Amino acid sequence: MISVWQALYQNKEFVNGVNLSQMITYTLLSSLIGSFSRSMIAYTMANQVRDGTVGNELVKPLSYKWLHVSQEIGSNLFFTLIITLPVMILMFILYGIDIPTGPLEFILFLVSVFLGLIMAWTLNFIFGIFAFWLKTPEYVSFFTFACMTLFAGSIVPLWFYPDWLRSIATALPFRFVTFEPMAIYLGQYSLTESFQIIFIQIVWCIALYAVEKLLWHGVQRHLVIQGG
Amino acid sequence: MAYIEVNDLVKDYKIYDKPKGFFNVAKSIFVRTYHTKRAVDHITFSIEQGEVVGYIGPNGAGKSTTIKMLSGILMPTEGQISVNGREPWKDRKQNSLHMGVVFGQRSQLFWDLPVEDTFDLFRKIYKVEEHKFKQNVEFYVELLDMKEFLHQPVRQLSLGQKMRANIAVALLHDPDIVYLDEPTIGLDVVAKNKIRNFIRTVNEEKHTTVILTTHDMDDIEIICKRLIMIDHGKKLYDGTLSDFKRSYKGESVVSIEFESDEEYVMPEGTYPFSILKRDGAKYLFRYDRDKTTPAEVAYLVSKNRPIVDMGMQETDIEYIVRSMYEGKAE
Incomplete structure (x- = not known):
């Protein structure tokens, strides 16, 4: 990717106001966020619905969402520490990473990443809920992955998107998972703008939480535990 | 109020019709037709704390559906359920803290973890006190004879070992009630007996309420004092096991094998039995359960011809249940 x-940058110093070292930083850090927000929730849930093991989970005094999210955090943490981080360090030595403009920007970045992760997990869980209706794992997880990659800008930042695609991505929540935190890190926003981003993230978190609760409530009514 | 109160319980499943042909499949993306299947049809019963109830019925009768509603993972279509004053579906987490479930066809254990670690994990999930936990583990390991495989990962266990571990896991937190959905399915006689004795002991010592579904009538005979029988979602019988046996009068079958395979001819006179089927030297005799016993049939037959073997086709209760299932299906 680098x-x-x-x-692409061979003959230019800036493309759409971003230079090469910023792009390298973007690629490296976004894959770090990516390896942490990576999620199989939708896939696991869909599979559990398909073979009926969801019943096994629901007879325990646990929140179904947190059960999956904590499993995810566990495996992602492992993945990040064992695979992504060593690669990161190697890349850092080879290419170097831009340091954020100031400590405040860095803190804002961390806050934004944290909110982004909450959004990512909620979104994944919401996609997983659809599995309860569709009862098929493949399409749900494929769709989730496609949305996360395309609209979150985890591979190509939104700056380089054509206008029409960019306006779609702007309307959707996915960009707050990877793209916006990275933009804060790279100093693309003023402080006020960064605070605005974080505010919007909080609003999205609340909205998504409400959607999730609503859907979950609906699912409980329609839940069918298959097999046996 | 009884521990479990079920009132006029109904559960409908929507079954989407699978269309045939390309055009119809394409159409079904937009308009899906379905019919409803009533899995549980106006069932009412109540169960007191400490009872052991056998919940039986043929395949597809609605047993598992009832269990799923009682354990709070399915919402009833109509009717009320109250388990210890709680509505299981609405209060799923609280309800599940006080119950244990074993689905015989589905393991609760973690495939790669040793049984011991699974216990530990469940201790945390159910927030069981350390002291109580240790006591229970010791008690169950002893009773279910689990010492030898406690350290093995679940994937290496036999079916019987897994089932024992599953039952222990479901009882670790001393639940008020345990739902056992076919806990002896696919097990050999020894393993079945271990489990039956275990369930009885736990019920006696801890006063745990047990609801048990099974197709093995020996399970019922040994463990349960009360029987609820359903078919096509409707309740057919609810009462004690002994009343159940007594209330049913009818015919049963005994098999008798003669020494030689000459044809057996019924002697002159009236007898309370008749020939049902012949297979070489082996005969099946039908007899009236009110008038005679299998021993008497064998005695009367053996007066004319030496016999080498006799056998009951099935236990009493099995026969009753089978004729009730079949009678209902006609």
């Missing part, structure tokens, strides 16, 4: 950006 080589691709290097090739």
Whole structure:
């Protein structure tokens, strides 16, 4: 990915107001966020619905969402520490990473990443809920993955999107998972703008939480535990 | 108020019709037709704390559906359920803290974890006190004879070992009630007996309420004092096991094998039994359960011809249940 950006940047210093070292930083850090927000929730849930093991989970005094989210955090943490972080360090030595403009920006970045992760998990859980109706794992997880990659800008930042695609991505919540925290990190926003982003993230968190609760309530009514 | 009160319980499943042909499949994306299947049809019963109830019925009778509603993972279509004053579906988490469930066809254990670790995990899930936990683990390991495989990962266990571990896990937190959905399915006689004795002991010592579904009538005979029988979602019988046996009068079958395979001819006179089927030297005799016993049939037959073997086709209760299932299906 870094080589691709290097090739693309060969004759230019800035493209859409972003330079090469910023792009490298973006690629590296966004894959770090990506490896942490990576989620199989939708897939796991869909599978559990399909073979009926969801019943096994629901007879325990646990929140179904937190059961999955904590499993996810566990496996992502492992993945991040064992695989992503060593690669990161190697890349850091080879290419170097831009340091954020100031400590406040860095703190805002962390806050934004944290909110982004909450959004990512909620979104994944919401997609998982659809599995209760569709009862098929493949499409749900494929769709989730596609949304997360395309609209979150985890591979190509939204700056480089054509206008029409960018306006779709702007209307959707996914960009707050990877793209917006990275933009804060790279100093693309003023402090006021950064605070605005965080505010919007909080609003999205609340809205998504409400959607999730509503859907979950609906699912409980329609829940069918298959097999046996 | 009884521990469990079920009142006029109904559960409907929507079954979507699977269309045939490309055009109809394409159409079904937009308009899906379905019919409803009533799995549980106006069932009412109540169960007191400490009772052991056998919940039986043929496949697809609605047993598991009832259990799922009682355990709070399915919402009833109509009617009320109250378990210890709680509505299981609305109060799923609280309800599940006080119950244990074993689905015989589905393991609660973690495939790669040793049984011991699974216990520990469940201790945390149900927030069981350390002291109580240790006591229970010791008690169950002893009773269910689990010492030898406690350290093995679940994937290496036999079906019987897994089932024992599952039952222990479901009882770790001393639930008020335990739902056992076919806990002896696919097990050998020894393993079945271990489990039956265990359930009885737990019920006696801890006063745990037990609801048990099974197709093995020996389970019922050994463990349960009360029987609820359903079919097609409707309740057919609810009462004690002994009343159940007594209330049913009818015919039963005994098999008798003669020494030689010459044809057996019924002697002159009236007898309370008749030939049902012949297979070489082996005969099946039908007899009236009110008038005679299998021993008497064998005695009368053996007066004319030496016999080498005789056998009951099934236990009493099995026969009753089967004729009730079949009678209902006609």
